[in-house]
Amino acid sequence: MxxxxxxxxxxxxxxxxxxxxxxxxxxxxxxxxxxxxxxxxxxxxxxxxxxxxxxxxxxxxxxxxxxxxxxxxxxxxxxxxxxxxxxxxxxxxxxxxxxxxxxxxxxxxxxxxxxxxxxxxxxxxxxxxxxxxxxxxxxxxxxxGDLPKPPIGSFEKCAKCKTQFTVTKYTLAANPPPGWLCHPCAKSGGSDPFKKPAAPRKRKAPTDKRVVVYFEEKKFPSLVSLCIDLLGNYIDDVEALGDIGNLNLDEIAKTISKSRRITAQNAPLFYDVENTRLTLYDVTNLEAPALCALANLNPNMTHLRLDFCGRIDNEVLRHWKTALPNLKRLELLGPFLVRAPVWQEFFRAHPSLEGFLITQSPRFDLECMRALVSSCKNLKELRLSEIGLMDDELLDLLKPLAGTLTSLEISRPGSAARPDPLSEEALIDLIAAVGGSLTHLNLSHNGDITDQFLFKGLKPHTRKLTSLKLAGTPELTNAGVAEFFNTWVATAQTAGKTPNPPLEVLDMDRDHQLGADALFALLEHSGPALKHLRINQWTAASQESLQTIAARAPNLQTLDVGFCREVDDWVIKSLLESCQSLKEVKVWGCQRLTVDCPRKRDVNIIGVEAGQLVS
Structure with a gap:
């Protein structure tokens, strides 16, 4: 073939x-x-x-x-x-x-x-x-052996029962072919033409391995905490219980503020005609009439703190001017609706004001500061945080407060359009005027602060400072801070002046140039007195200097060593063994901690990532 x-x-x-x-x-x-x-x-x-x-x-x-x-x-x-x-x-x-x-x-x-x-x-x-x-x-x-499906609406004979039927999108082919089946024959053969296709299985979302673990010993809650949680859940009905006393009102206020549940209906639970102090941690839901009622129901108030009080406006502050005549300390977070003339009226109506602490008030200007200083001669506490109109001229108005001012905070000044509006020279002049009486100073996030501020401002002019916060000042250097702490006492003694006592609170968070030398020096100066220490992002701190914290600062209560790269299990072990008052350690970004990281009852170790705990 x-x-x-x-x-x-x-x-x-x-x-x-x-x-x-x-x-x-x-x-x-x-x-x-x-x-x-x-x-x-x-x-x-x-x-x-x-x-x-x-x-x-x-x-x-x-x-x-x-x-x-x-x-x-x-x-x-x-x-x-x-x-x-x-x-x-x-x-x-x-x-x-x-x-x-x-x-x-x-x-x-x-x-x-x-x-x-x-x-x-x-x-x-x-x-x-x-x-x-x-x-x-x-x-x-x-x-x-299959054929194309006939068009929908046409007539076909069932391959099984020979009955004529109309073709639809649910028509199934005969098995074995050729031909097509009517719906009853398809069902009798075990196939449901109307059965919906199974929904695709959803992919399980990948679990985030970077879960933060808190090494906190869980204990049985006390009866008091259970009652406070119960009151927090049923705060709207708490009036039916009658008078519950003032002993745990602050804890109840914290509990219900976490879920933003303070309203005009349940806020009177915290009011009393005999109240002299009141703290509410979230008053977002209190409108102007409710805030006026607060003053009416607490006429003898001397200390008032309201957080997230964005609904305070000019009418509320004018009402407080007459309804709270005994007010001595006012702390507000977010009163951004109050205008400058109303602030001035309020200061003139309260000459006995000793503490004025505000955060985020963009309308507070030079005239407001002039009215505050001229009207409140006995001002002891002043906080001006996140004030957009802050400048060097406004700082000059604070100099008459020398001798009376004990706590000063001027942090995060300016705005996005005016970053770092305060010069280092103006800050040094201010400390030279009022530094002698200060016990607390917070100048965090003033980007122009350098080592010169330490040597020309703090070293010669502070005598009573126990709390210092200079977080977010990246121009400070390791050598400059080390020399400052090493010579702080000796310089005062040489000049015949009383040296500054050891610090109890030190916050130099996010000063990334600082390292081992600065840490050794501050521990040598203030170690035994330190209770609260934050050295977050001291990336150059060695393991030896970090282990020295436990030996030199045995009275520490809180410590933040986040992003200090040399923190390991041995550093934590030495802290837990030597610092008997320790309650909290923050270790965010400390990658050398492992599953063997030691733990201790009543000490919270916050920031350990779950990926580090896999053995």
Missing amino acids: SRRANNVRGPTSALTDFLRESGITPTTIARRTRTRNQAENPDQPEAGPSTAGQDQDQPANGNREERGAAENGDDYDSDNLDEPEEEETPAPKKRKLSKAAEAKLKAKEKAKAKKKTKKRGDDDDDDYEDSDDDPYNALSKMWK
Whole structure:
């Protein structure tokens, strides 16, 4: 038998080449199948003369017949793929096809030939062979045996019950094909055409490994704390309990402020005509009438602190001017609606004011400061934090307070449009005037402060300072701070002046240039007296200097060593063993802590990341 040249063309596989070389085609397989069927059913009529001549062609035409059979899509028996190419016995005659079947076969051949011609015409490469003409792909199409779904709305006969039905998008194909099933037959076969596809499973969100762990010993709550929590949950009904006393009112105020639940209805729980002190930690929900009522129900108030009091306006402060005549200390967080003339009226109405502490009041200006200093001659506490109009001229007005002012805070001055409005020279002049009486000084986040402020401001002019906060002053250097603490006492003694006592509170957070030398020096100067120490982001501090904290500062109560890279388990162990009053240690960003980090009852170690605790 002559064969077509074995040229590998197109995406044909090794199996396709093997079948072609062996002469195994759909025509030969179909012929063998008919031979077997004829042997099993001898009474079956033989094929008529219309197709008899087709089987008696010469072997030279074999390739043409094979390719035509592959295009016609004749079925074959896959179990007989390994039979020899040629049979010794003559091929039997084919059955005679009906006219309808013959017409259908010819139409199919014509469509195949047209499609083949079109695809070959689109490609100029003669060696290209379309995948539809590949016998391997043609065989896979025969095995598939499915037909395109008829259009929705057309009529079809059910392949099972032969009932005519309308095709919908839920119509399922018969199994085995061909044909389509009506909905009742599809359900009876175990398939629900109306079943909704299962929703895709949602991916579980990845857990954040950087979870902060608090090493806090959990204890049974006391009866008092349980009662306070209960009152916090039912604060709106607490009036039904009657008088609960003033012993735990502050704890109750803290509890309900966490969820911002102080309202005009339950706020009178904290009021009393005999009250002299009142602290509310979140009064966001108290509007102007409720804030006026606060003054009416507490006429003898001398100390008042309100946090998040953004609803205080001019009318409220004017009402307080007359309703709170005995007020001596006022602490407000966020009174940004009060205008400058009203502040001035309030200061003139309260000449006995000893403490004025405000944060975030953008309308507080030079005239307000002038009225405060001229009206309140006995002012002892002053806080002006986050004041947008702060400048050097305003600082000059504070100099008359020398001798009376004991606590001064001027932190985070200016605004985004006016960063660092205070010069170092103006701050040095201010400390030279009022530093002799100061016990607390907070000049955090004044970016112009350098080592010169320590040597020209603090060293010669402070005598009673026990609390110093210079956080966020990045111009301070390690050598300058070390020399300042080493010579602070000696300089005063040489000048014949009383040296400044050791500090109890020191906050030099985010001064990233400071390191081991500065830490050794401050511990040498103030170590035994230190109770609260923050050295966050002292990245140059060595492990030796950090371990010295436990030995030199045994009375520490709180310590922040976050982002001090040399903090490890041994540093924490020495602190827990030596500092018996220690209550809290913050270790944010200390990557050398491990799962073996020591713990101690009643000491909170805050900031250990969960990833460091994996053994």
